[in-house]
Amino acid sequence: AQSVTQLGSHVSVSEGALVLLRCNYSSSVPPYLFWYVQYPNQGLQLLLKYTSAATLVKGINGFEAEFKKSETSFHLTKPSAHMSDAAEYFCAVSARYALNFGKGTSLLVTP
Amino acid sequence: NAGVTQTPKFQVLKTGQSMTLQCAQDMNHNSMYWYRQDPGMGLRLIYYSASEGTTDKGEVPNGYNVSRLNKREFSLRLESAAPSQTSVYFCASRGLATNSYEQYFGPGTRLTVT
Numbered sequence: 001a002q003s004v005t006q007l008g009s010h011v012s013v014s015e016g017a018l019v020l021l022r023c024n025y026s027s028s029v030p031p032y033l034f035w036y037v038q039y040p041n042q043g044l045q046l047l048l049k050y051t052s053a054a055t056l057v058k059g060i061n062g063f064e065a066e067f068k069k070s071e072t073s074f075h076l077t078k079p080s081a082h083m084s085d086a087a088e089y090f091c092a093v094s095a096r097y098a099l100n101f102g103k104g105t106s107l108l109v110t111p
Numbered sequence: 112n113a114g115v116t117q118t119p120k121f122q123v124l125k126t127g128q129s130m131t132l133q134c135a136q137d138m139n140h141n142s143m144y145w146y147r148q149d150p151g152m153g154l155r156l157i158y159y160s161a162s163e164g165t166t167d168k169g170e171v172p173n174g175y176n177v178s179r180l181n182k183r184e185f186s187l188r189l190e191s192a193a194p195s196q197t198s199v200y201f202c203a204s205r206g207l208a209t210n211s212y213e214q215y216f217g218p219g220t221r222l223t224v225t
Binding site: 009032034036042043044045046049051090094097098099101102103104 | 115142144146151152153154155156159161167169201203212213214215216217218219
């Protein structure tokens with residue numbers, strides 16, 4: 001079965017620092033991978049997706065992620081954190097009819 | 112376009128009461144989904160509808176029923192609410208393109224069962 005594991009339920013960074021949110025996947029077939037962001041009291045918004053084209057994927061709000069098959073990873077990065085990046089981030093992998101989500105990482109950005 | 116809409120936004124029920132959560136999408140998507148979100152658990156799939164006229168159980172279907180009323184609408188019913196069903200419920204939809212697994216989410220319904 002396809003699954004993802006997000007390492008770290010909470011990550012804290014200073015404003016202007018690098019953001020790194022980790023996601024490892026398990027899949028018996030070539031996966032499609034996603035990062036979603038959830039701002040407080042809102043639904044989930046797609047940040048970026050990997051669909052087997054380029055391994056480095058750029059998304060909205062300056063985020064990007066790199067698909068590394070050898071490491072079964074799809075980590076999310078942003079060079080410089082903004083206060084507005086504080087949110088919950090979910091990694092997800094395509095399953096047969098749905099997406100399987102990780103448990104989420106809450107990003108805190110401090111001044 | 113409104114995308115995916117859900118009603119109500121908030122609801123408080125007493126144990127044993129019933130209610131239906133409504134979801135509609137205006138993107139002409141074939142597949143629709145109901146998830147629940149609980150702290151530290153991520154999103155878990157309750158039911159999905161791969162196409163109009165079909166529904167299937169997901170990871171946590173017990174205590175719920177669904178109806179795919181037409182291509183636009185997919186409702187979730189709690190027949191006899193329990194405190195364990197206190198959660199945030201999200202509806203999502205997905206198009207038919209073979210390389211398009213991404214899902215589009217509604218704003219959620221926050222349900223409390225006392």
